[in-house]
Amino acid sequence: DTGVSQDPRHKITKRGQNVTFRCDPISEHNRLYWYRQTLGQGPEFLTYFQNEAQLEKSRLLSDRFSAERPKGSFSTLEIQRTEQGDSAMYLCASSLVAGRDTDTQYFGPGTRLTVL
């Protein structure tokens, strides 16, 4: 399967714990995005990378959230001191943008986080 993969698919943690999610984009895709989705809502943008550079962060991304894409390939999203309000599906997407192309994003299956 050459699509976007995310690990783990499900994570249950206790409030106050740190969690880290991994996203492997489609090979050679230069953009990588993180979104968060709560029940009944559409996904909300969190942040995105062009290669290894983090170019934009949403105001939703509090200081407890950090994302990296150290070599421009896979990315990690860490949440420190988790809160119950962090419970959501965390989605990763990737795209290949060259020149003035439109940006078609391909999503992974998501990581379902439950904070107890």
Place this chain on the structure above:
Amino acid sequence: LAKTTQPISMDSYEGQEVNITCSHNNIATNDYITWYQQFPSQGPRFIIQGYKTKVTNEVASLFIPADRKSSTLSLPRVSLSDTAVYYCLVGDTYNQGGKLIFGQGTELSVKP
């Protein structure tokens, strides 16, 4: 980013053609219209994208009138497996940092 309005839900029967209309009155010159499909507990899946007139692929057709203030996603002969949430998005994702702005989407229910 242009805001979109689409019906919250729609019902259909197997074999019917389904048309989901999205309004985007404030669409900008550089904006494209993109539709995604999402099944429960899965990430959204790209369906189709267009700028004007009509676009067709193996899954759907997208109709965009000349004023581009609305668009219609057409799904031919739906099956039970087309039951999903459909999102209409409008934006110039290259210049606007790539982020997609999702609304609540249209929950399509296909019945036998």
